[in-house]
Amino acid sequence: MDGARTFYVTTPIYYVNDKPHIGHAYTTLACDVLARFKRLDGFAVKFLTGTDEHGQKVEKSAEAAGLTPQALADMNSANFRELAQRLEISNDDFIRTTEPRHIAACQALWQRLVDNGAITLGHYEGWYSVRDEAFYAEDELIAGPQGQKLAPTGAPVEWVKEPSYFFHLSQWQEKLLAYYEASPDCIAPQSRRNEVLSFVKGGLQDLSVSRTSFTWGIPVPNDPKHVMYVWLDALANYITAIGYPETGGEYARWWPADLHMVGKDILRFHTVYWPAFLMAAGLEPPRRVFAHGWWTNEGQKISKSVGNVIDPVMLIERYGLDQVRYFLMREVPFGNDGDYSHRAMVGRMNSELANDFGNLAQRVLSMIGKNCGAQVPQHGEWTAEDREMLGAAHGLLETVRGALDRQLFHEALEAMWVVVRAANGYVDRQAPWGLKKTDPARMGTVLWVLAETTRHLAMLAQPFMPGSAARLLDQLSIPEGERSFVFLTPKHALKPGVALPAPQGVFPRFIETEAEAG
């Protein structure tokens, strides 16, 4: 793949104080769809995920659980790795911030920032939220129900007073604004970009980047009483994984990252702090950060105290992996908040997967099985309607590519379902079952058009629903080596006469039990 265009995509690294939930699954899945799409589209891809293991939050959770921070990190990091496997995530690396490679990279980055005069020793006095692992200014705080001060996220805050190293963020305002200006696509969606711009235009304060009141972190080089601020440590994972402090080889190949996918709550860290750290170290800022929205559960905010946390493994067991992958990517315009509900899940699963796509494939493949000797049929001249159907299928790659380059997963899927619905309409109008006796040659042409349309749909479904798409492609006898998108051309269309295996349904319906329907 040398010389191929590259695509480097990252998930946030997840805090090990918590079990994986739907939010983690969502971010990782979105990156997986992009990584798979780009690989099939001829890119060399690096897809990174992992766990964020240092900081006061993890230290406190470990204490509460009666474990050492390392033991807690080992246990929960394994849970995240396992979730990635359950979701069939195609990540190329899994980074842990307690790994020696990361500690070395972080310390090198720190040293570079010190050498460049971007970090100096001072004294911090101000508000800190352990839950958010973030510092807040007095005027950002809100009043809690008992009048207590809270972070704008609702998290508790405490007053911190200790010696600290500072990163001179205040000096980066103009350069950050110039970076946003020069790369209009570096923050998406647009509303998030506006949020960041107005935050930076409002002025930036220097950032405390070390702590002395606890020890679970990466020691500051030459001053081990201090551990690095967990966000400086965490953000650096994106360059550790490509070999920093080496800046040739792998680093040069992948950096700047094409996309950091994040949730809306961690936008500021990725679009203000991170590019400033990088520029101060003489490195390039990322190409793009996309902030997605948050899920609620049956209309309610998800929270541990309410007890409505959604376990992605439970969803997979109940509805099926590809059904869950499809739902999460289709239900909500990517970037917006969205609501998970059993009804919505079953609705998508039964109407769009089982009825629309599943039925199309099943009808076409079983008619071919019964009436065409279980072989790809011969086709004759195209009618205008045939051409229109095939044209819609051929146009799909470009539409889906355009949508995914803007991370609009829902638009990509909607474009595919426009073709699914058009194909179902075409079957109904052409009624190939009636042609068997009257015009078998025409029946062959109609079924060929439908099978070729199904091939396009199944190929493009691969990034979203890898298992189901593979089963469909198997049923169309598409060899494994002919499933990348260069094969989505008329030249590589289905060859008449190729034997097809017995068709099998790919998208089962969800049957409600009485209790569930109740």
Ligand code: ME8
């Ligand atoms: O923030 N819906 O880790 P994290 C959608 N370690 N997304 C949700 C969600 C929900 N209900 N709840 C959480 C961290 N998320 C840091 C990242 S990166 C250098 C360091 C998302 O485990 C949230 O938006 O708290 C975030 O993107 C992700 O889960 C990880 O959260």
